[in-house]
Amino acid sequence: MAVIRCFSSSFAMAPILYMQHFSGPVRSVLLTAAALGLKLQHKIVDLSKQEHLTENFLKLNPQHTIPTLEDDGVVIWDSHAINAYLVAKYGKDDSLYPKDLAKRAMVDQRMHFDSGLIFSWLRNIARGVKYKGRKALTEDQIEGLEHGYEHLNTFLKDSKWVTGNAVTIADFSLIANVTTLNIIYPVDKSRYGNISRWLKDSEALPYYDVNREGLDHFKATMKPLLSAMAPRVFVTIVSPNVRSTLLTTHALGINIELEEIDLNNKEQFKPSFIKLNPQHTVPTLQDDDDFVVWDSHVINGYLVDKYGGIDDSLYPTDMQERAKVNQKLHFDTELSLLASRIMKGILHGGKKSAPQEQVDEILERYDFLEKFLAMNTFVALGHMTIADFSLIATVSTIDIFVPLDAKKYPKIAAWMKKMQALPYYAANKNGLDKIRNQIAAALEG
Structure with missing residues (x-):
């Protein structure tokens, strides 16, 4: 050699x-x-x-x-x-690492910030993707990165560089690691304007190319892994809307990365989640790094369109058939909002039963659903669609506090049995059992 x-x-x-x-x-x-x-x-x-x-x-x-x-x-x-x-x-002088004790302490602090927070998260994420097969960032990782970005943005509030108006080795450490993280989890320019400006100033350094060369190598190595990430879905397992999405993913046979959001602890209001979904609802889907969409009905349609292959039966591309499915999805939206109001009253409002006015509204919608099922084997068409996933999740939940009368609604009862016989029905049942227990506890309390 x-x-x-x-x-x-x-x-x-x-x-x-x-x-x-x-x-x-x-x-x-x-x-x-x-x-x-x-x-x-x-x-x-x-x-x-x-x-x-x-x-x-x-x-x-x-x-x-x-x-x-x-x-x-x-x-x-x-x-x-x-x-x-x-x-x-x-060094010809000490500008990159000052001998002045106060200035040096500031540089040291920023370098420890880099090693303890910025690089720590970068190493954690890169190892998870490259060696452990992780398909998405976790909520903790996103929160950690946001935390780091917020601090760095503050450091740069009143100065050009991280310790003042002269570049130091603290900038070099942070430039290298933040530009790397920016590939994985881009800096939001609207929130972190100071970082965005600092990154542009860094690119103007006459020797910045030594960072760009390795950065391009990192991008070439990691991008294929990142682009292969499975869809990430933020969920609360008891939610009927979430359960409909889980049924969809199981029917399609696709892998997803689940991230549980604890609504009771108000995790839906964390800045990192609101950045993804300002409406702070579940389910929320993150796919292809930067594509985010919420509302279970839209998510389910998107999943079929993207991952269903040539079989579009769950959400037909034929515009007339799709219109029928969409109509039933909107019917479910109305019904699920009604169910949500009743559940909130029982779980958080101290009510012991659904108000009669709301019970009447549900019974009216049971009447409609019975008529829909008299026209077709399933709720929208002669075969199962995502409308069935949405409505089985909603109706099975409503059945807890407004029990379905099988004699009055035989077609709904028969349809529910068909859905319960699905090999992946546990995707609905697991969350359904949990919400049933929560409602029972609230009624006993």
């Missing part, structure tokens, strides 16, 4: 940087070296081949991390420590 030797003007060996270009911490060191006008020997460590676990590398760095710097017999790892060392040894 060829040995490349790089010499400075004093014929001393240039520092060796053990690295991979896609690494954010490595890129922060490359930015520092470029700002200093310092040439480094680049020694690529192939993590996929576990070269960082070889005996020789472990002798250098028992923590087996990159970047690792070897300079005239001195070995240092952790990008923040490396950057501080390079400025102290090779």
Whole structure:
């Protein structure tokens, strides 16, 4: 294997940087070296081949991390420590890492912010996607990133760079990692205008290309994994609307990433969730990284259109048949809102039964549904559609507090038995049992 030797003007060996270009911490060191006008020997460590676990590398760095710097017999790892060392040894001045104690403390604080929050979330997310097969960011990860973005935006409120009006190694660390995170979870320019401006200023640095090269490599590596993410659905399992979506996904045989939203703890009002859905309702679907839609009826139609393949029976493309399905979906919207008002009265309003006026409204809609089922085997057409998923989730819930009279509504009763016989009906039953228990407890209390 060829040995490349790089010499400075004093014929001393240039520092060796053990690295991979896609690494954010490595890129922060490359930015520092470029700002200093310092040439480094680049020694690529192939993590996929576990070269960082070889005996020789472990002798250098028992923590087996990159970047690792070897300079005239001195070995240092952790990008923040490396950057501080390079400025102290090779800097023509101390502007990148001031000797003034107050200014230095500010730089150190921002670098610990990077290692403890920004890079910590980046490593957590990247490992989950690349090595553990995660298909979407978790609510905790999104909340953590938003938390980090909020702080960084505040740091940049009154200054051009993260510690003031001069760029420092703290900027280099954060530039490398935030630009990486921006690929996975884009910075919202409307909320984080200071970060957006800072990123543009960073791109104007004369040596920014050393970050862009590795960033493009990271994007090429991660984008295929990110674009293959399964649809992510934010749910509350007891919700009839959520259950209709679960029935749809099971019928289609598609995998989804479920993220539970605790309505009782008002998790639907978290900034990270409101950013996705200002109406703060469940279910909410996130697909293809940045596409978000809510309302179960719309979600279910979208899922069939995208993942149903050539079989469009659950939501026909024929415009007349689709119109019939849509009509029943809107009928369900009306019925589910009525059910929701009754449940809120029992679960949170101290009521012991549904008001007679609302019972009458439900019975009227039972009459309509009975007539629909007299016309077709299923609620919209002669075969099952997403309208059946929506209505079985709603009607089975209403049946808890306004029991269905099977003798008066035999066609509804027969239809419910057909739906209950589905091999994936547990997608409705599990949440239904939970809400039944909650209502029973409220009525007994």
